[in-house]
Amino acid sequence: MPTEPTLALARFVAYTKPHELPERVRREAKRAMLNWLGCAIGASRQDTVERAIAALAPFAGPPQATILGRRERFDIGHAALLNGMTSHTFDFDDTHLKTIIHPTGPVASALLALAEHMPVTGEEFIHAFVLGTEVECRIGSAVYPSHYDIGWHITGTAGVFGAAAAAGRLLGLSEQQLVWALGIAATQACGLREMFGSMCKPLHVGLAARNGLQAALLAQQDFTSATQPIEGRRGFANVLATERDLSRISDRLGGTWELEANSYKPFACGVVVHPVIDGCLQLRAEHDLSADSIAAIELKVHPLVLELTGKKAPRTGLEGKFSVYHSAAVAIIDGAAGPAQYSDARVADAKVVALRDRVYATIGQALSEDAAHVSIRLADGRVLERFVAHALGSVGNPVSDRDLEAKFRGLCAPILTEDAAAAIIAACWRLDASAECGALARLTVPQLRAAEATAEGR
Amino acid sequence: MPTEPTLALARFVAYTKPHELPERVRREAKRAMLNWLGCAIGASRQDTVERAIAALAPFAGPPQATILGRRERFDIGHAALLNGMTSHTFDFDDTHLKTIIHPTGPVASALLALAEHMPVTGEEFIHAFVLGTEVECRIGSAVYPSHYDIGWHITGTAGVFGAAAAAGRLLGLSEQQLVWALGIAATQACGLREMFGSMCKPLHVGLAARNGLQAALLAQQDFTSATQPIEGRRGFANVLATERDLSRISDRLGGTWELEANSYKPFACGVVVHPVIDGCLQLRAEHDLSADSIAAIELKVHPLVLELTGKKAPRTGLEGKFSVYHSAAVAIIDGAAGPAQYSDARVADAKVVALRDRVYATIGQALSEDAAHVSIRLADGRVLERFVAHALGSVGNPVSDRDLEAKFRGLCAPILTEDAAAAIIAACWRLDASAECGALARLTVPQLRAAEATAEGR
Numbered sequence: 001m002p003t004e005p006t007l008a009l010a011r012f013v014a015y016t017k018p019h020e021l022p023e024r025v026r027r028e029a030k031r032a033m034l035n036w037l038g039c040a041i042g043a044s045r046q047d048t049v050e051r052a053i054a055a056l057a058p059f060a061g062p063p064q065a066t067i068l069g070r071r072e073r074f075d076i077g078h079a080a081l082l083n084g085m086t087s088h089t090f091d092f093d094d095t096h097l098k099t100i101i102h103p104t105g106p107v108a109s110a111l112l113a114l115a116e117h118m119p120v121t122g123e124e125f126i127h128a129f130v131l132g133t134e135v136e137c138r139i140g141s142a143v144y145p146s147h148y149d150i151g152w153h154i155t156g157t158a159g160v161f162g163a164a165a166a167a168g169r170l171l172g173l174s175e176q177q178l179v180w181a182l183g184i185a186a187t188q189a190c191g192l193r194e195m196f197g198s199m200c201k202p203l204h205v206g207l208a209a210r211n212g213l214q215a216a217l218l219a220q221q222d223f224t225s226a227t228q229p230i231e232g233r234r235g236f237a238n239v240l241a242t243e244r245d246l247s248r249i250s251d252r253l254g255g256t257w258e259l260e261a262n263s264y265k266p267f268a269c270g271v272v273v274h275p276v277i278d279g280c281l282q283l284r285a286e287h288d289l290s291a292d293s294i295a296a297i298e299l300k301v302h303p304l305v306l307e308l309t310g311k312k313a314p315r316t317g318l319e320g321k322f323s324v325y326h327s328a329a330v331a332i333i334d335g336a337a338g339p340a341q342y343s344d345a346r347v348a349d350a351k352v353v354a355l356r357d358r359v360y361a362t363i364g365q366a367l368s369e370d371a372a373h374v375s376i377r378l379a380d381g382r383v384l385e386r387f388v389a390h391a392l393g394s395v396g397n398p399v400s401d402r403d404l405e406a407k408f409r410g411l412c413a414p415i416l417t418e419d420a421a422a423a424i425i426a427a428c429w430r431l432d433a434s435a436e437c438g439a440l441a442r443l444t445v446p447q448l449r450a451a452e453a454t455a456e457g458r
Numbered sequence: 459m460p461t462e463p464t465l466a467l468a469r470f471v472a473y474t475k476p477h478e479l480p481e482r483v484r485r486e487a488k489r490a491m492l493n494w495l496g497c498a499i500g501a502s503r504q505d506t507v508e509r510a511i512a513a514l515a516p517f518a519g520p521p522q523a524t525i526l527g528r529r530e531r532f533d534i535g536h537a538a539l540l541n542g543m544t545s546h547t548f549d550f551d552d553t554h555l556k557t558i559i560h561p562t563g564p565v566a567s568a569l570l571a572l573a574e575h576m577p578v579t580g581e582e583f584i585h586a587f588v589l590g591t592e593v594e595c596r597i598g599s600a601v602y603p604s605h606y607d608i609g610w611h612i613t614g615t616a617g618v619f620g621a622a623a624a625a626g627r628l629l630g631l632s633e634q635q636l637v638w639a640l641g642i643a644a645t646q647a648c649g650l651r652e653m654f655g656s657m658c659k660p661l662h663v664g665l666a667a668r669n670g671l672q673a674a675l676l677a678q679q680d681f682t683s684a685t686q687p688i689e690g691r692r693g694f695a696n697v698l699a700t701e702r703d704l705s706r707i708s709d710r711l712g713g714t715w716e717l718e719a720n721s722y723k724p725f726a727c728g729v730v731v732h733p734v735i736d737g738c739l740q741l742r743a744e745h746d747l748s749a750d751s752i753a754a755i756e757l758k759v760h761p762l763v764l765e766l767t768g769k770k771a772p773r774t775g776l777e778g779k780f781s782v783y784h785s786a787a788v789a790i791i792d793g794a795a796g797p798a799q800y801s802d803a804r805v806a807d808a809k810v811v812a813l814r815d816r817v818y819a820t821i822g823q824a825l826s827e828d829a830a831h832v833s834i835r836l837a838d839g840r841v842l843e844r845f846v847a848h849a850l851g852s853v854g855n856p857v858s859d860r861d862l863e864a865k866f867r868g869l870c871a872p873i874l875t876e877d878a879a880a881a882i883i884a885a886c887w888r889l890d891a892s893a894e895c896g897a898l899a900r901l902t903v904p905q906l907r908a909a910e911a912t913a914e915g916r
Contacts, residue, residue, distance in 0.1 A: 051679040056672065059519045059533040075517040151692030153645075187611075187658050188665065190648045192684075194692040200645050200683040203676075207646065214514065218661075221509040225658045226650075234609030234652040 005142070005230045005237075005249035009135050010178035012253050013165045018127040025257045026432060029126045032133075033440075034404055034428040035094055035264045036087050036104040037068065041444050042339060042411030043089035044069030048199045049082060052206075056081075065113040066441040069415045076113035080163070080213045084109035085206035088155070090339050091321045092268040092411070093205075096133075097369065097395060098261055099140035099154055100271070102205065106159025107132035107166045109209035110216075114170055115438040122434030124170065130259055132166025135182075137258035139230065141248040143241035148193075152240055156191025156204030163212020164219075171220050183225025184215035186236040196308070197319050264404060266393045267337035269321040272305045275372030275391035276324055276361075280331035283376055283384050291333050291355045293378050299328065300364035300373040310361075320347040328374075329355040338410060370394035416446055463600070463688045463695075463707035467593050468636035470711050471623045476585040483715045484890055487584045490591075491898075492862055492886040493552055493722045494545050494562040495526065499902050500797060500869030501547035502527030506657045507540060510664075514539075523571040524899040527873045534571035538621070538671045542567035543664030546613070548797050549779045550726040550869070551663075554591075555827065555853060556719055557598035557612055558729070560663065564617025565590035565624045567667035568674075572628055573896040580892030582628065588717055590624025593640075595716035597688065599706040601699035606651075610698055614649025614662030621670020622677075629678050641683025642673035644694040654766075655777050722862060724851045725795035727779040730763045733830030733849035734782055734819075738789035741834055741842050749791050749813045751836050757786065758822035758831035768819075778805040786832075787813040796868060828852035874904055 002008050043049065044067065053072065061075025067082050074082070087093050087105045096103045111128055114120070120128075140147075140158035148154050164185035168178050188211040191204035219225075230236050230249070237244045267277045276299055283289060299305075301324065311323040320326040320342045329352050330341040346352060364373060370391045376384040390396030399407070405425055412421040424443050431437060460466050501507065502525065511530065519533025526541050545551050545563045554561045565587055573583055598605075598616035606612050622643035626636050646669040649662035677683075688694045688707070695702045725735045734757055741747060757763075759782065769781040778784040778800045787810050788799040804810060822831060828849045834842045848854030857865070863883055870879040882901050889895060 048681070051681045052676060055675040055679040055681060059522070059535050059675075061517045061519045061533070064517070075519070077517050151697035183653065183656070184658060184661070187650045187653050187662065188648050190646050192645045192687070192692055192694065192697055194684045194687055194690040194694075194697075195641065195645050198641070198682045198684055200642060200681075203642070203681075204645065217513040217517075218510060221513040223506070223509045223513060223658075223661075224656045226652045226656055229650070229652055232652040234650055236650065236652075239609040239650055239652075 003250050005246050008250040010175050013131050013169050014175045028259045032104045036108050038408035038411035039093045040087040041069035043086040046089050048089050049086050065116040068444045076117050077210050079113040080109045081206035081210040084209035085202045088202040088205040090268045094264050095271045096137050099144045101140045102155045103133040105205040106208035107162040110163035110167045110213040112441050122431045122437045125437045128166045128169040132162040135165040136162025138249045143244050146243040147241040151193045153191035153204050156208045157189040159208030160185040160212040163209050164215040167213045167216035177219040180225045181216045181219035183229035186229035264399050268339045270309050273309050273324050273327045275388040277331045277337045278391045279374030279386040279388045295379045296377045297359045298375040299361040302367045302369045303363050317342045317344045325356045325359040328359045461708050463704050466708040468633050471589050471627050472633045486717045490562045494566050496866035496869035497551045498545040499527035501544040504547050506547050507544050523574040526902045534575050535668045537571040538567045539664035539668040542667035543660045546660040546663040548726045552722050553729045554595050557602045559598045560613045561591040563663040564666035565620040568621035568625045568671040570899050580889045580895045583895045586624045586627040590620040593623040594620025596707045601702050604701040605699040609651045611649035611662050614666045615647040617666030618643045618670040621667050622673040625671045625674035635677040638683045639674045639677035641687035644687035722857050726797045728767050731767050731782050731785045733846040735789045735795045736849045737832030737844040737846045753837050754835045755817045756833040757819040760825045760827045761821050772805050775800045775802045783814045783817040786817045
């Protein structure tokens with residue numbers, strides 16, 4: 001392998017063979033797909049997607065690809081954009097903890113749309129998916145943390161490379177075309193952390209998917225870009241980061257797999273809050289806690305928790321996802337931290353607000369990102385403590401396949417029948433044997449109920 | 459006016475009235491439109507656009523808007539993208555010299571596509587166009603030069619704001635919606651200088667147009683973004699620049715007009731080379747020079763000339779635009795520096811290469827960007843010298859309306875009949891009186907010749 005990052009990645013994507021993937025990486029790909037599909041289906045009726053569809057539908061192309069969980073079909077670019085967006089709308093998607101990239105959204109959204117437009121076997125799909133996530137996580141690793149610290153939403157900026165690489169693989173691009181695709185992706189890398197808490201945050205994931213897909217389509221027609229878009233003097237790594245380690249892109253490329261460091265959130269909010277929620281849920285279950293019995297909740301957390309989720313008085317469900325205070329309160333009151341706990345109504349609920357105002361968080365400098373210390377002072381003077389070393393869902397404490405299935409069914413419940421959800425779960429676990437995996441997308445389309453079918457004249 | 463940049467711009471775009479524009483600014487808008495249309499029509503058959511259309515057409519939406527100079531029609535997003543791209547393909551479009559932004563491409567490409575989709579009068583169009591260029595140039599001024607020095611292609615990164623503001627105005631967005639539109643634009647700001655010399659450079663302009671247009675369409679549906687996307691801690695100005703002066707955004711907003719500092723290139727290459735070409739053409743005309751008679755051409759130039767156009771041995775027409783050596787050689791040999799002088803063939807021509815190798819350039823620290831010193835040493839020992847204080851086309855030496863018309867006709871000659879070109883020129887000069895200015899785009903569509911009409915069965 002060459003050490004020039006762009007060339008190394010282009011060759012890796014062009015020449016790696018499906019049989020070179022370890023079985024455990026293949027399995028992780030299927031877990032990632034199931035988790036991603038659930039997030040996208042579950043959020044498919046949120047305002048974010050309704051407004052985006054209202055804005056963009058009049059300009060969309062032929063009905064080539066499915067909007068997951070919905071009946072509309074759009075061109076593959078718009079499908080990639082909308083599915084990428086919905087899959088991140090609940091902040092419930094997967095996380096590559098080394099970089100805080102949510103790796104599946106950009107890559108899978110581009111790939112599944114493409115797989116509805118051209119014949120793609122499950123084996124090809126999983127292979128392209130793994131290559132795409134490898135590319136985005138390695139590029140992200142090379143610029144993390146300075147890139148993120150400056151203010152870039154790394155899932156958007158690194159994700160566009162992953163989408164381009166994965167789509168480029170399915171399109172059979174040459175080594176040169178893959179260099180161009182990575183370049184066309186590099187020059188569209190975007191997404192500012194200033195947008196966190198607004199609808200633009202999930203939009204970034206959709207943009208990465210659409211822009212990466214279009215980068216591959218352009219490169220397929222020999223649309224040229226720079227030859228060193230990542231490492232060049234005015235390329236991605238120099239312009240969008242203050243420190244970088246480009247060796248992380250090419251070192252042991254093909255020998256290690258970033259997807260093995262992927263994690264799936266059990267809770268529907270920023271991953272840095274998960275250790276706190278885990279600790280609160282454990283104490284609640286063990287001591288049958290209620291809000292009334294609690295005088296104060298005192299948290300010791302990693303510095304990023306306050307930086308990213310320090311909102312003391314969130315006003316909307318979306319802002320609630322960025323509030324460690326709200327998250328601790330609903331964990332105690334509801335015994336859960338799913339999408340229902342991050343609705344506008346739940347954030348405004350008087351009982352939740354009252355407990356939230358009794359949550360205090362301070363920084364524990366020695367804590368790792370997946371750890372937290374929760375101390376609950378009861379009204380009767382007792383103090384309950386719990387140290388969470390590795391939050392549920394972290395690499396050190398991964399969710400099981402059964403956990404993932406349960407999460408998936410929970411996300412689909414408002415949208416699909418139980419049978420439909422079960423069919424998707426089964427299709428995911430046997431995805432590598434699929435002869436034509438675009439069909440997976442169509443399984444997510446809600447069937448008309450009898451009454452609706454009559455109303456629509458069928 | 460508030461001094462918070464985003465809010466100031468949103469109010470400026472929402473509340474400024476057409477009659478508040480000075481007549482000279484309106485006139486400059488018409489000059490900018492004529493120049494832009496010529497550049498887009500002239501480049502409408504280049505590989506860049508052919509490849510982009512081949513890549514994107516299968517996914518495009520309804521035939522809502524014209525691709526300038528061509529018969530295809532696409533949805534307004536793709537039309538904005540393709541017209542923005544073609545208008546910058548020849549590097550022949552306008553330049554706001556204070557920031558090196560090419561202001562018209564992003565804004566006009568978004569606006570004209572939108573004007574084919576909804577009724578827009580010429581007065582509304584010109585007003586929105588002026589507001590859009592004002593927004594992009596002021597945002598660009600606030601971060602120039604550090605933003606550009608880092609490696610950002612400022613026409614892409616600032617242009618997306620201009621397109622969003624202009625489209626937002628036509629769509630009648632509220633103050634709040636305009637804040638969101640600027641935010642959705644900010645988080646898509648992209649385009650790396652590493653791409654210069656590849657097809658991605660003009661693509662940036664198209665992306666700015668499409669992304670800005672879509673930002674306005676999303677905001678129209680109340681798709682939310684940050685409230686301080688430009689000035690926020692992790693907003694555009696902090697993340698994409700190392701130094702910034704945000705007062706340049708709001709100071710005297712509505713009282714001065716950046717379009718008055720716009721300039722139009724007489725030559726089809728990077729604007730920093732223009733003083734050299736101007737000097738060479740003057741000496742050639744006065745002394746009837748030929749390549750054979752020249753021993754060496756010695757240039758003293760602004761530092762940016764070598765930084766941006768220092769390619770000693772360009773291999774393609776595109777690279778030739780970034781070679782002061784090639785530019786000086788063709789100016790002497792052809793007496794011109796139009797699109798024909800930047801073809802692949804012309805760059806590879808043995809006579810051009812031979813003279814190019816006798817061109818030497820050094821930095822003159824005291825020179826302004828629109829100045830150069832040309833010294834031609836003849837084979838017979840004589841030395842001819844010319845100092846160009848303000849290159850033709852610079853703000854200090856602007857091209858006339860007649861120059862612009864001649865440039866337009868030259869650009870259109872391979873694509874349109876003389877009558878068709880004349881009709882567009884006339885329509886531009888009376889654009890402010892147009893009742894429905896989407897018609898301007900359709901004037902650029904080549905009519906079928908009789909033989910073609912027969913072949914197409916008409």
